[in-house]
Amino acid sequence: MSSLSNQEIATLFNKVAQMLSIRGDNIHRVLAYQRAAESIGELSQSLSQLQQEGALTTIPHVGATLAEKIEEILATSKLQFYEKLAQEIPPTLVELLRVEGLGPKRVKQVYETLGITTLEQLAAAAAEGKLRDLPGMGAKSEAKLVAALENLKKHGDSRTPLGTAWPLAQQILAQLAQLPGVTQTAIGGSLRRMKETIGDIDLLVAAADPLPIMAHFRSLENVASVAAAGPTKSRIVLHNGLGVDLRVLPAERWGTLLSYFTGSKEHNVRLRELALKKGYSLNEHAFTPLDGSPEILCATEEALYAQLGLPYISPVLREDRGEIEAGLRGELPPLIQTGDIQIDLHLHTTWSDGAKSVRQMAEAAKARGLKAIVVTDHSYGLGIANGLDETRLWQQAAEVRQVDEAMGPDFRVLHGTEMEIKADGSLDFPDEVLARLDFVIASLHVSLSQPREQVTQRALNAINNPHVDMLAHPTGRLLPNRPGADLDMEAVISAAAANQTLLEINANPNRLDLRDSQARRAIESGVHLAINCDAHHPDHFDLLHYGVATAQRAWATPAHIVNTWTIDKLLAYINR
Numbered sequence: 001m002s003s004l005s006n007q008e009i010a011t012l013f014n015k016v017a018q019m020l021s022i023r024g025d026n027i028h029r030v031l032a033y034q035r036a037a038e039s040i041g042e043l044s045q046s047l048s049q050l051q052q053e054g055a056l057t058t059i060p061h062v063g064a065t066l067a068e069k070i071e072e073i074l075a076t077s078k079l080q081f082y083e084k085l086a087q088e089i090p091p092t093l094v095e096l097l098r099v100e101g102l103g104p105k106r107v108k109q110v111y112e113t114l115g116i117t118t119l120e121q122l123a124a125a126a127a128e129g130k131l132r133d134l135p136g137m138g139a140k141s142e143a144k145l146v147a148a149l150e151n152l153k154k155h156g157d158s159r160t161p162l163g164t165a166w167p168l169a170q171q172i173l174a175q176l177a178q179l180p181g182v183t184q185t186a187i188g189g190s191l192r193r194m195k196e197t198i199g200d201i202d203l204l205v206a207a208a209d210p211l212p213i214m215a216h217f218r219s220l221e222n223v224a225s226v227a228a229a230g231p232t233k234s235r236i237v238l239h240n241g242l243g244v245d246l247r248v249l250p251a252e253r254w255g256t257l258l259s260y261f262t263g264s265k266e267h268n269v270r271l272r273e274l275a276l277k278k279g280y281s282l283n284e285h286a287f288t289p290l291d292g293s294p295e296i297l298c299a300t301e302e303a304l305y306a307q308l309g310l311p312y313i314s315p316v317l318r319e320d321r322g323e324i325e326a327g328l329r330g331e332l333p334p335l336i337q338t339g340d341i342q343i344d345l346h347l348h349t350t351w352s353d354g355a356k357s358v359r360q361m362a363e364a365a366k367a368r369g370l371k372a373i374v375v376t377d378h379s380y381g382l383g384i385a386n387g388l389d390e391t392r393l394w395q396q397a398a399e400v401r402q403v404d405e406a407m408g409p410d411f412r413v414l415h416g417t418e419m420e421i422k423a424d425g426s427l428d429f430p431d432e433v434l435a436r437l438d439f440v441i442a443s444l445h446v447s448l449s450q451p452r453e454q455v456t457q458r459a460l461n462a463i464n465n466p467h468v469d470m471l472a473h474p475t476g477r478l479l480p481n482r483p484g485a486d487l488d489m490e491a492v493i494s495a496a497a498a499n500q501t502l503l504e505i506n507a508n509p510n511r512l513d514l515r516d517s518q519a520r521r522a523i524e525s526g527v528h529l530a531i532n533c534d535a536h537h538p539d540h541f542d543l544l545h546y547g548v549a550t551a552q553r554a555w556a557t558p559a560h561i562v563n564t565w566t567i568d569k570l571l572a573y574i575n576r
């Protein structure tokens with residue numbers, strides 16, 4: 001069975017770093033764990049593979065000591081050092097560091113003086129006015145803390161990003177699929193609906209005898225604890241804190257099982273209402289006629305929907321946002337599919353903060369069946385990303401033309417920029433530079449917390465510039481907890497519609513920006529959308545499906561998404 005993933009080990013190291021900082025350890029020791037966590041998070045190879053090659057110490061910021069710790073984790077799924085540290089510094093204290101303005105010293109203070117170990121206890125103490133009398137506090141800082149706690153509660157719940165949960169679920173499902181007696185497996189819940197964040201993973205299995213499957217599930221290697229163990233339902237908690245529910249029913253009930261546990265709750269309520277109107281009660285087991293005649297089993301979801309007089313409704317639409325009505329009218333949209341995507345308009349190379357050359361990125365895109373890309377490295381305003389000034393921009397243009405030639409007639413490589421919208425609302429390049437590029441992206445990366453009016457005006461400045469073709473990841477949010485700019489999205493959407501400026505659905509699962517609801521508004525307002533991977537590494541092209549799913553949740557059809565067009569059609573649309 002599998003050992004902890006790179007991501008889980010990186011998370012553990014980060015946790016250790018934060019616990020050390022609360023304990024008051026030397027900053028270098030804290031940073032050592034933090035930097036190692038960062039490098040591990042960016043590895044493209046698995047740690048166990050590196051270990052087998054004896055190459056753990058080739059990881060940046062991983063020396064002999066940390067390599068030993070990684071080996072221990074890989075072998076035992078545990079870290080003694082962490083277990084010991086946890087007896088001194090309760091791991092839940094790390095949660096307190098998420099409160100804005102609360103540093104490690106203060107966390108230690110509230111723990112040592114008031115015995116506070118959780119966010120809830122902290123909120124209660126603040127509400128009771130117990131914090132203002134601590135040395136260095138006061139009524140004013142207490143009030144600030146209350147506000148920060150409320151903000152965290154609103155935006156920072158503990159949901160897991162889609163991109164984290166998806167591979168984990170696939171991995172567990174693949175193991176269950178191999179068990180004897182298993183005839184069907186599926187992901188259910190919000191994960192099957194491809195919501196941007198996931199409360200827990202729901203897994204569904206069809207098998208005549210659930211017991212051995214349940215037993216195997218509860219003994220999977222990455223299980224931290226078993227929260228429930230029933231005859232047809234179990235719940236485990238993984239080491240990263242994510243809960244996983246498993247339900248097992250016989251194959252002849254697969255359709256009702258899958259439908260029920262795919263949800264959403266709201267969609268299910270509507271299905272049950274429809275069923276009642278037709279004289280049945282509906283649950284995960286079957287349709288049960290109210291007149292006492294025998295139950296009706298559905299082996300497929302298609303059969304279930306047909307029983308209700310509905311066409312099959314894709315899981316991504318099951319949110320009770322009009323899909324039932326559209327289904328009854330026969331007007332469900334023909335949703336965009338990943339295979340419809342032909343071009344990617346937003347990616348990075350070693351010219352700025354990307355990992356690979358123009359040529360390597362082009363080859364990677366071509367290998368995935370794309371027909372064209374636009375190279376859009378950062379502009380100089382984003383100094384930390386090694387953004388390009390004009391001189392380097394035109395040097396890069398020459399290289400891009402060369403690679404375009406070299407790739408042959410069936411693959412096009414165009415030259416653009418991802419240009420900073422500066423804090424004062426001005427753009428990084430003058431119009432005459434922009435006019436000479438094939439494609440111009442404008443992005444907000446800095447000063448995202450400006451007041452709504454100010455930050456919206458910055459976005460509008462870019463959209464209203466005739467040389468700007470697309471606004472990338474419009475709000476700049478990062479999932480699950482960084483909310484992004486407080487944009488007046490209606491104003492942004494109307495300006496984009498008026499100027500024929502594209503808005504992006506950034507496919508990176510940490511972004512998914514525009515989000516589904518905003519993308520749907522944009523489509524309804526006549527804005528064309530682009531789905532791009534914002535690839536900084538060839539692997540990132542594989543994130544496309546997250547962006548496509550978000551577009552599907554926005555009811556997007558191929559006609560709404562410019563990446564389904566040929567590059568010539570796109571260039572004509574943006575007047576180049």
Ligand code: DGT
Nearest residue numbers: 189190198199200202260261262263264265268269
């Ligand atoms: P999540 O986990 O918060 O991201 O969202 P879901 O949708 O995965 O919700 P979850 O895990 O609580 O339940 C999975 C599905 O099971 C849910 O989408 C619909 C179904 N379900 C759960 N509880 C209820 C319920 O009380 N009523 C109905 N109708 N369906 C339920």
Ligand code: CA
Nearest residue numbers: 189190200201
């Ligand atoms: Ca769930």
Ligand code: CA
Nearest residue numbers: 200201202245
């Ligand atoms: Ca669940």
Ligand code: ZN
Nearest residue numbers: 346348418534
């Ligand atoms: Zn980018």
